[in-house]
Amino acid sequence: MAGLSIWHVLIFAIVVILLFGTSKLKNLGKDVGGAVKDFKKSVRDDEAEQAKLQEPRTIDAQVKTPESSVKS
Template sequence: MAGLSIWHVLIFAIVVILLFGTSKLKNLGKDVGGAVKDFKKSVRDEDAEQAALKEPRTIDAQVKSAESSVKS
Protein backbone atom coordinates (compact mmCIF):
# COMPACT_ATOMS: atom_id res chain seq x y z
CA MET A 1 0.00 0.00 0.00
CA ALA A 2 2.09 2.83 -1.31
CA GLY A 3 1.03 6.45 -0.89
CA LEU A 4 0.30 8.83 -3.69
CA SER A 5 3.26 9.53 -5.90
CA ILE A 6 3.78 12.68 -7.93
CA TRP A 7 2.53 10.83 -11.02
CA HIS A 8 -0.78 10.00 -9.35
CA VAL A 9 -1.28 13.62 -8.36
CA LEU A 10 -0.32 14.84 -11.84
CA ILE A 11 -2.73 12.46 -13.57
CA PHE A 12 -5.50 13.42 -11.15
CA ALA A 13 -4.88 17.15 -11.83
CA ILE A 14 -5.01 16.60 -15.60
CA VAL A 15 -8.29 14.68 -15.34
CA VAL A 16 -9.84 17.40 -13.16
CA ILE A 17 -8.74 20.13 -15.60
CA LEU A 18 -10.16 18.17 -18.54
CA LEU A 19 -13.47 17.56 -16.76
CA PHE A 20 -14.13 21.04 -15.41
CA GLY A 21 -12.03 23.34 -17.55
CA THR A 22 -9.76 26.11 -16.36
CA SER A 23 -12.45 28.81 -16.25
CA LYS A 24 -14.66 26.87 -13.82
CA LEU A 25 -11.67 26.03 -11.64
CA LYS A 26 -10.64 29.70 -11.63
CA ASN A 27 -14.14 30.75 -10.57
CA LEU A 28 -14.16 28.07 -7.90
CA GLY A 29 -10.85 29.36 -6.57
CA LYS A 30 -12.22 32.91 -6.42
CA ASP A 31 -15.33 31.74 -4.59
CA VAL A 32 -13.35 29.76 -2.04
CA GLY A 33 -10.93 32.66 -1.53
CA GLY A 34 -13.81 35.08 -1.01
CA ALA A 35 -15.43 32.76 1.51
CA VAL A 36 -12.19 32.45 3.48
CA LYS A 37 -11.72 36.24 3.40
CA ASP A 38 -15.28 36.80 4.69
CA PHE A 39 -14.77 34.20 7.42
CA LYS A 40 -11.56 35.88 8.60
CA LYS A 41 -13.29 39.29 8.59
CA SER A 42 -16.19 37.99 10.67
CA VAL A 43 -13.80 36.42 13.18
CA ARG A 44 -11.91 39.72 13.52
CA ASP A 45 -15.20 41.64 13.92
CA GLU A 46 -16.35 39.19 16.59
CA ASP A 47 -13.06 39.61 18.47
CA ALA A 48 -13.50 43.39 18.36
CA GLU A 49 -17.03 43.06 19.73
CA GLN A 50 -15.80 40.81 22.53
CA ALA A 51 -13.09 43.34 23.42
CA ALA A 52 -15.69 46.12 23.50
CA LEU A 53 -17.87 44.10 25.84
CA LYS A 54 -14.98 43.63 28.27
CA GLU A 55 -14.45 47.39 28.71
CA PRO A 56 -15.62 48.81 32.02
CA ARG A 57 -19.03 50.41 31.91
CA THR A 58 -18.54 52.92 34.70
CA ILE A 59 -19.46 56.58 34.39
CA ASP A 60 -15.78 57.56 34.48
CA ALA A 61 -14.99 55.27 31.54
CA GLN A 62 -17.93 56.67 29.58
CA VAL A 63 -16.83 60.25 30.25
CA LYS A 64 -13.26 59.46 29.16
CA SER A 65 -14.42 57.80 25.95
CA ALA A 66 -16.73 60.74 25.22
CA GLU A 67 -13.87 63.20 25.80
CA SER A 68 -11.55 61.25 23.53
CA SER A 69 -14.16 61.10 20.76
CA VAL A 70 -14.75 64.87 21.01
CA LYS A 71 -10.99 65.54 20.67
CA SER A 72 -10.79 63.41 17.51
Protein backbone atom coordinates in the same frame (compact mmCIF):
# COMPACT_ATOMS: atom_id res chain seq x y z
CA MET B 1 3.78 2.63 -0.95
CA ALA B 2 0.63 3.63 0.95
CA GLY B 3 0.70 7.38 0.19
CA LEU B 4 0.21 9.36 -2.97
CA SER B 5 3.22 10.15 -5.08
CA ILE B 6 3.68 13.31 -7.12
CA TRP B 7 2.63 11.37 -10.23
CA HIS B 8 -0.73 10.44 -8.70
CA VAL B 9 -1.40 14.06 -7.82
CA LEU B 10 -0.33 15.22 -11.29
CA ILE B 11 -2.59 12.72 -13.07
CA PHE B 12 -5.48 13.68 -10.79
CA ALA B 13 -4.94 17.40 -11.56
CA ILE B 14 -4.91 16.72 -15.31
CA VAL B 15 -8.15 14.73 -15.10
CA VAL B 16 -9.83 17.49 -13.07
CA ILE B 17 -8.71 20.13 -15.60
CA LEU B 18 -9.99 18.04 -18.49
CA LEU B 19 -13.35 17.45 -16.79
CA PHE B 20 -14.12 20.96 -15.58
CA GLY B 21 -12.00 23.24 -17.75
CA THR B 22 -9.82 26.08 -16.60
CA SER B 23 -12.54 28.75 -16.60
CA LYS B 24 -14.73 26.85 -14.13
CA LEU B 25 -11.74 26.14 -11.92
CA LYS B 26 -10.76 29.82 -12.05
CA ASN B 27 -14.27 30.86 -10.99
CA LEU B 28 -14.24 28.23 -8.26
CA GLY B 29 -10.94 29.63 -6.98
CA LYS B 30 -12.38 33.16 -6.89
CA ASP B 31 -15.46 31.96 -5.02
CA VAL B 32 -13.43 30.04 -2.45
CA GLY B 33 -11.07 32.99 -2.00
CA GLY B 34 -13.98 35.36 -1.45
CA ALA B 35 -15.54 33.01 1.07
CA VAL B 36 -12.27 32.74 3.00
CA LYS B 37 -11.88 36.53 2.95
CA ASP B 38 -15.41 37.03 4.29
CA PHE B 39 -14.84 34.39 6.97
CA LYS B 40 -11.64 36.08 8.15
CA LYS B 41 -13.40 39.45 8.24
CA SER B 42 -16.26 38.09 10.33
CA VAL B 43 -13.81 36.43 12.75
CA ARG B 44 -11.94 39.73 13.15
CA ASP B 45 -15.22 41.58 13.72
CA ASP B 46 -16.29 39.04 16.35
CA GLU B 47 -12.93 39.30 18.11
CA ALA B 48 -13.17 43.10 18.16
CA GLU B 49 -16.69 42.87 19.57
CA GLN B 50 -15.57 40.41 22.26
CA ALA B 51 -12.64 42.66 23.17
CA LYS B 52 -15.02 45.60 23.47
CA LEU B 53 -17.25 43.59 25.79
CA GLN B 54 -14.25 42.62 27.94
CA GLU B 55 -13.18 46.24 28.56
CA PRO B 56 -13.71 47.44 32.11
CA ARG B 57 -16.69 49.75 32.39
CA THR B 58 -16.66 52.96 34.36
CA ILE B 59 -19.50 55.02 35.74
CA ASP B 60 -18.82 57.71 33.13
CA ALA B 61 -19.19 55.16 30.35
CA GLN B 62 -22.44 53.81 31.80
CA VAL B 63 -24.17 57.14 32.44
CA LYS B 64 -24.17 59.41 29.43
CA THR B 65 -26.51 62.34 29.68
CA PRO B 66 -27.12 64.71 26.78
CA GLU B 67 -25.97 68.27 27.42
CA SER B 68 -29.46 69.65 26.72
CA SER B 69 -30.96 67.81 29.71
CA VAL B 70 -28.18 69.01 32.03
CA LYS B 71 -28.75 72.71 31.19
CA SER B 72 -32.47 72.63 32.15
